[in-house]
Amino acid sequence: MQAAAKLAEAFSRAGTGPSEKDARVEEARRAGTDHEALLNALPIASAVIGRTEDKRLLLVSYNQKFADAVSSSTCTAGIQAEEKACLQTGPIAELLQRFFDGSDNAEELEFRDGEGISARYFRIKLAPLPARRKCDGPRCLLSLVDRTVEVQAERALRAEMLRDSLTGLPNRLAFTDFVEKAGEKSAGELEHAVLVVDMLRFSRINESMGSLAGDELLITFARRLISALRAGDLLARTGGNEFGILVTLRRGIEDALAAAERIQDVMTAPFKLSELEIRVECAIGVAIMQKDQDSEELFRNAQFAVKQAKVAGKPQVYEPKEASAARRRFSIETELRRALDKDQLKLFYQPLIDLQSGEVAGFEALARWHHDDRGEISPSEFIPVAEESGLILTLGRWAMDRAATTLAEWDRKAGETLPVYVGVNLSAIQVARDDIAGIVQSALRTHGLNGDRLTLELTESSIVQDPLRAQRVFEALKALDATVAMDDFGTGYSSLAYLQRLPIDVLKIDRSFVTGMMVDPDSVAIVRAVLSLAEALGMSTTAEGIETVELATTLATLGCASGQGYYFAKPLEPDAALEYWKGRRKA
Structure with a gap:
């Protein structure tokens, strides 16, 4: 109730005692009675305030609502006009003085009466009134708005929010x-x-x-x-x-x-x-x-x-470093989407060499991305992003069509159907969510190719996630005469049951076993076991990561059918790959 008390005191105390009232104050008070009917008709607490020549503020007239609002304070029991003709100093008096002086445009004052849940909130508004006579001082209409209910509702709403x-x-x-x-x-x-x-x-x-x-x-x-x-x-x-x-x-x-x-x-x-x-x-x-x-x-x-x-x-x-890597992955996703839309990726082709004859048996298609600003972006970086974002479906369809296009172009340039195939990698997400057989069939039909010209390479994870779907996909691919290869064999969740049940043609031995063969007896034992298993199941084998002539010779001796690696050639652009095939072809 502090603010109400201050307001009551502001309107209740005279600047001088009753014995010191001058005639002008008394005259202003009597003139205020003419406004009482109008003030009582107002729906809010209101009063007419005047100011004398010596800048004393006068409570000229007020309605009952104003008296009730002011008298709600325990500091006073109402307004007695003959005892309360002047206003004391304080925020209300300062606002009124500035208003009458015209020193600023302040016409409102918000204040709180009391603390805690019992506090009341008011807003004072001022409006100028014309002088009754030329000799009168300035006057204004003061309106006192009780905002307690409104403020409490706002607080309750905010608390709820x-x-x-x-x-x-x-x-x-x-x-x-x-x-x-x-x-x-x-x-x-x-x-x-x-x-x-x-x-x-x-x-x-x-x-x-x-x-x-x-x-x-x-x-x-x-x-x-x-x-x-x-x-x-x-x-x-x-x-x-x-x-x-x-x-x-x-x-x-x-x-x-x-x-x-x-x-x-x-x-x-x-x-x-x-x-x-x-x-x-x-x-x-x-x-x-x-x-x-x-x-x-x-x-x-x-x-x-x-x-x-x-x-x-x-x-x-x-960790900020981890977050930076995540932001980079997100950035790569955005850029990869644009690159696919603008056909900015390329397929390179790494030769797969027949280890017995030394001729090129086929090529593995590998996606490459040269970014205008970032330079070369490794497949180990953008392929996981493509899988996470779902862009692998678009990327996979693009790779399948581009590989078939390249095969048809090689045949046209050579003037014959070349005895080579192209291996295209498939993601587990493609197997789970896309129509792989339909995509392969469309690529073959569009470019006039037989199914044996394409080898589809799948990882073990694509089988483990949904074995029944994987089996249907494999059988559909075999119906198109396409070759099915299990990539990175031995590094995932290998199961003899899968190898026995699924129509797999080729096992690709992971480079992690191949590169360690010359120094690690365990790697040699694993490669021997894979080769024996493939032979027992009637499958062919391809070794990845052949970097030296010793590895190539050893694998050929052990009975591996084909191999790939930098010892033979790095991934090549289409024209260079065709020339490489011609260079290793025996008359």
Whole structure:
């Protein structure tokens, strides 16, 4: 009630006692009675204020609403005009003086009466009134608006906007505010950290047990998180199954990792939902607050660490280098999309040599990308990005058509159907999501090629992910007379059952075994085993990574059918590959 009391005092105290009233003040007071009917007709608390020549402020007239508003203070019991003709100094008097002086355009004043939940909020508005006579001083209409209900509604709405309705915790917006305030208080040292906790498998639980069970799990999960926090740490629900924690650091990063460990400890006990007991794991990412760091950036850093934690299986601390690599991958994705649209990639062809005759048996098509600004971008960098983003489907279709186009062009230039094939690599994602057989059939028909001119190279992972689909794809390719090769054999999840059941024609021995043959007896043993297995199953073999004549000779002696590597040739452009074939062809 302080502001109301100040207002009451401002309108209740005379600048001089009743015995010192001058005639002009009394005359102004009597003139104010003419306004009472008009003021009483107004729907808000209002009063007419005048000013004398010596700049004293006068309460000329007022309505009952104004009297009620002012008299609500415990400091006064109403307005007695004959005792309260002048205004004291204070923010209201200063506003009125500036208004009458015309020193600024201030026509409103906001102020609060009291503290806490009992506080009242007012707005004073001023409007000029014409003088009754030339000898009168300036006057204005003062309106007093009680905004208490409005302010309380705004606060309630804001509180609702900053609260998660399910758990009662602060939400993402409130958490950002907390982080910003913590950053303002930080002196630049590692004083705070943000932890992002992601509940794993929540979507599966929600789908299988229903949204009510999912809500119950979220509430229980939040309670356990609270039990793992220290005094001063702050918890918020920042997403569907994501929670943010602002941790105060006293011992640096050790405190953040200790908080992550406590969280994992409280999650070890199973959660009881209905009659079921479910163990829920979580991924935790940690980001340390730096000086003048944006709160949103800090939160994103913690989210990035969560993604790494899901892969690593343990809490991860944000590392700028990892984030830079992620940004580069994203940049490569964007550039790769443009490069595919503008046909800026090329296929190079690495010869596959018949180790017995020395002639070229075929070529492996390898994608190459020369970026105008970045230079050569390695396939080991852009192929994983293509697989992650789904661009591998577009890239795979392009490679298949380009390889078939090159084969047809070689035949045209040679004037005959060349006795060579081209191997095209297929990704596990292509096998799972694309119509591989349809793409191959279209490429063969478009360029007038037989199926045996193409070899489709698949890794073991494409088989393991969905064996039944892989079998259907392999059988469809064999129906087109295409050759099927298992690439990088021995490095993945090899299974004799797959080799026996699937129509595989060629096993490609991974370079990691080939390059170590001359110094590692185990590598020799593995190569011998693969060659024996292929022979038993009626399959051909190709060795990758042949770098020396000794390797080529040894593999030929062991019975390997073909090989490729820099000893023979690096990947070549189409015209150079054709010339290479001609150069090794025996009359």
